Amino acid sequence: MPDRLKRSLPTAILSLAFLSSTSVFSQEIEKNIKSIFDEALTNNSAWDNLTFLCKKTKGRIDGSPAAAAAVEFTRQALLKAGADTVWLQPVMVPRWERGYEECRITSAGQGSENLAISALGLSDGTTDQGITAKVIEVHNFDELKTLGRKQVEGKIVFFNRPADNTLINSFAGYGGSVSQRTQGPSEASKLGAVAVVVRSATQAMDNFPHTGVTHFEDNVKKIPAVAVSTKGAELLSSWLKADPSLTMHLISECRTFPDTWSFNVIGEIRGSEKPNEYITAGGHLDAWDTGEGAHDDGGGCVQAIEMIRLLKTLGIKPRHSVRAVMFMNEEISGTGGRAYAAEARKKGEIHYAAIESDRGVTSPRGFGFDADSTRLTKLQGLSKYFAPYNIRDFDRGGGGSDISPLKALGALQIGYIPDIQRYFWYHHSANDTLEQVNERELQLGSASITALVYLLDLFEL
């Protein structure tokens, strides 16, 4: 498709107003975007890459052999996609490893029951004998503090605040319940708790425990901490109502090892006019060990690789340099995102815009922009190019934790927004598998991200 906008883009910075008034330009842009969608929707590369990540690098938590395999696989995939340059960027990552896990509750009146659990990242382990203690249920930190050390000491604290399913923004529902996972173990430890069990942060009512990282404040003793499924939490709560003296036997043989080296994986198409100005799209390569990391965030990674392939295959030569970035260690301590930004700063790179896809790879709805009203209005002017694809949401919003360190370098933060209603059914659980991804929805996302990169490259908004 040798048209003018593909072969060589205008050297002058093109204003949106100018281009909008130039119908020939508009038509060429529309044609190029259609070619991006057509190619994405009729090619299996992204799906094949995701299949490999899910089925051959399952459990690619930081510092694991599977994560190393994922680094090497995506390096090769970026070369195959046609990137001009592909390299690995060293990143120090934590190394925490899950062990044998068991949770059994025993009540005089009701017998015994096993609960499916999943240790929280960076939590402390038990011995292989585990611990046995009474359980005390709370729903928030105020309740915990009111109970005080006297009632908490020596017990297992059970945080049981559900996500609010009436919040239409499922991330807000998640956000309202997740603090008990991220800070709950630390808060409970301060009052002498011997362990923590946290209700999974999800709108789903099922048997999957959803893990995630927990953070202990400095000088707070690390204790064992595990997530229990929502159904498990309901059961535990009902047993506690019947018998507040029930005991829990908990084994979680996870261990923390010294930090080790891993890598961000970066593939670049060199810009034809502004090679030192960058537009990036990416996701994170690490994933929780219990699932396949399909939606979180293998999908975001393969969409970025596909962006490179689409631009190269269609002969679209960007003026700015365009990078696909697979960040390492989003899930535990974010060193990948910080390492990327630090090197960019050191090299004096100008980062113009960064897109993150880390909300699952369901059907596209639009993008969220971290921009003031004036700039947002300009960016919303691009939405007309997405209307034929039924992508309508161009709103204020954030990018994500991997690209947020680039904000200080002036990069426009952009979040890819798919339909988020079912995301937390999968998030951080064994249910995050390839089978929960639809190929066409993944493809539409790749095309959307590529189209936005193409437009940002063209318009410089």
Added chain:
Amino acid sequence: MPDRLKRSLPTAILSLAFLSSTSVFSQEIEKNIKSIFDEALTNNSAWDNLTFLCKKTKGRIDGSPAAAAAVEFTRQALLKAGADTVWLQPVMVPRWERGYEECRITSAGQGSENLAISALGLSDGTTDQGITAKVIEVHNFDELKTLGRKQVEGKIVFFNRPADNTLINSFAGYGGSVSQRTQGPSEASKLGAVAVVVRSATQAMDNFPHTGVTHFEDNVKKIPAVAVSTKGAELLSSWLKADPSLTMHLISECRTFPDTWSFNVIGEIRGSEKPNEYITAGGHLDAWDTGEGAHDDGGGCVQAIEMIRLLKTLGIKPRHSVRAVMFMNEEISGTGGRAYAAEARKKGEIHYAAIESDRGVTSPRGFGFDADSTRLTKLQGLSKYFAPYNIRDFDRGGGGSDISPLKALGALQIGYIPDIQRYFWYHHSANDTLEQVNERELQLGSASITALVYLLDLFEL
């Protein structure tokens, strides 16, 4: 929530302009709609009903014992949901039954391979010995006619036109390929073909054959006709390229029996002011025998039942009569939709609006209205009430085949539009199971439909 709009709605017909200017009214409406969403999102009734339909009435094709079970189950579910009246409306339905199926291709050079197939509804069966014949591949009826009787007679015709995956409207992609299923067998039979194999009408590339009805013209000999999966179609096509003389052995022991009685299932809330004017919401109860009929269309049925439950639970008393209608026999010959409209006409019922949910039960995007510009603009005025739920698409569109006979009675035709990108992964195949439905997406759909019924009842647009 005893507020004015719920307890007793204004007797005067309220114009949208009037209400819009009355902020108290608007706020009460918004509050009621929020209560509809809140209740839908925190209750499992619809999911439980869908679970029963999928797991206990699987295979509920017209005239089957499973269909009879689905009729009785939904009758009870409507009573439980609180409908004032629930009844069965007799409908004559065809009775076609799948039998043993086998398809094996044999080539001198390449050996033998079995293909997964699924007989088309109303197709003719083979004997238990099956038939063996050469295969000729075509992509459309022109190609078939060009080949002519000389090359077609005695052969099995293989229609291999794929869906166009570049069409963003997945129904258009489906629509472009499905005529080879609906009319292909009849056209091939006219030229003396002994059987037909049709590529599945889907954007998916997988191993599921997707069935569906086929129609033989009067005086055309019925012949065996089966769908093959898209992967099977690709394989068959590649084998034919290598060996145009390969043979296919086909067994399809399906049979057609005399028509029998079944029922539409109807639940009604009597209108407080205009009891003889109706708003309906519904789906179809019959489903292809190979799957569970989760997306097509158990989901649409349980959303309509849930609409009754939501209105009753929240104490919303509609002025018009509101009906949930589960139509029988949408898949084969549409007698349910016609029987419903015929009785409505006979009784002099005024049907004001009819909503059909038969595009899967994924995340809601909006509604399609079969209305002229003036009316559409008025209806689009309602979209502001859906904005908080990220439901933005209020466009021109159609309802569906079950409610189309009501158009002659003046009923506004409305289609519920969820995100349709992955629908044809499930449609008419063994992959249409409960596991492919997300509870929250189903709930959001129930709430959307109920909110629209509530608004139409209020505004009379």
